[in-house]
Amino acid sequence: DQQVKQNSPSLSVQEGRISILNCDYTNSMFDYFLWYKKYPAEGPTFLISISSIKDKNEDGRFTVFLNKSAKHLSLHIVPSQPGDSAVYFCAARRNPYGNKLVFGAGTILRVKS
Amino acid sequence: DTGVSQDPRHKITKRGQNVTFRCDPISEHNRLYWYRQTLGQGPEFLTYFQNEAQLEKSRLLSDRFSAERPKGSFSTLEIQRTEQGDSAMYLCASSPNEKLFFGSGTQLSVL
Numbered sequence: 001d002q003q004v005k006q007n008s009p010s011l012s013v014q015e016g017r018i019s020i021l022n023c024d025y026t027n028s029m030f031d032y033f034l035w036y037k038k039y040p041a042e043g044p045t046f047l048i049s050i051s052s053i054k055d056k057n058e059d060g061r062f063t064v065f066l067n068k069s070a071k072h073l074s075l076h077i078v079p080s081q082p083g084d085s086a087v088y089f090c091a092a093r094r095n096p097y098g099n100k101l102v103f104g105a106g107t108i109l110r111v112k113s
Numbered sequence: 114d115t116g117v118s119q120d121p122r123h124k125i126t127k128r129g130q131n132v133t134f135r136c137d138p139i140s141e142h143n144r145l146y147w148y149r150q151t152l153g154q155g156p157e158f159l160t161y162f163q164n165e166a167q168l169e170k171s172r173l174l175s176d177r178f179s180a181e182r183p184k185g186s187f188s189t190l191e192i193q194r195t196e197q198g199d200s201a202m203y204l205c206a207s208s209p210n211e212k213l214f215f216g217s218g219t220q221l222s223v224l
Binding site for chain 2: 004006009032034036041042043044045046049089091093099100101102103104105106
């Protein structure tokens with residue numbers, strides 16, 4: 001069963017505009033959510049996270065929003081830059097199960113210059 | 114470099130052979146994880162260690178797979194009698210808290 005879903009396989013955005021990546025989850029026991037970025041032939045790199053007790057977390061150009069009632073989170077990148085082109089994974093943690101993360105299938109973001 | 118290190122980066126093997134991968138975590142991290150990723154999918158959890166104790170194994174980890182973390186430092190993942198379906202990127206991660214730090218992975222191709 002896919003507990004974390006990223007329903008958009010890809011997204012194309014013009015440089016300077018906003019990129020919005022979406023993620024839905026089904027397990028209400030998840031208490032922490034993370035976004036990872038992955039370039040080809042590299043491992044995923046941590047980008048930003050949010051605890052389930054918050055609804056927004058911001059770090060520079062990146063903002064993550066959490067809507068617990070809808071079991072939905074989104075990552076906003078403003079302004080988008082060509083270097084942001086990568087695969088973005090949404091991940092969720094169910095504690096106290098040892099910080100094991102459950103990942104979505106990823107969204108390929110292409111930022112066009 | 115104090116990141117997670119994995120070796121080798123690439124491994125090509127014939128079906129039926131055994132392979133072993135190594136992971137060196139960030140030194141102060143007591144948790145170590147193995148994940149597997151196939152094309153078009155996100156990383157899937159295989160197993161994790163807290164120090165030298167293996168605390169959880171996924172159902173994905175058949176009896177052909179074994180992982181160790183002697184002395185709570187580096188870890189090895191061995192696949193015996195490899196099958197073509199084992200072809201994937203094997204990712205190691207370490208963690209001091211809720212954030213996992215991944216290595217670059219070992220890309221396994223089983224011919």
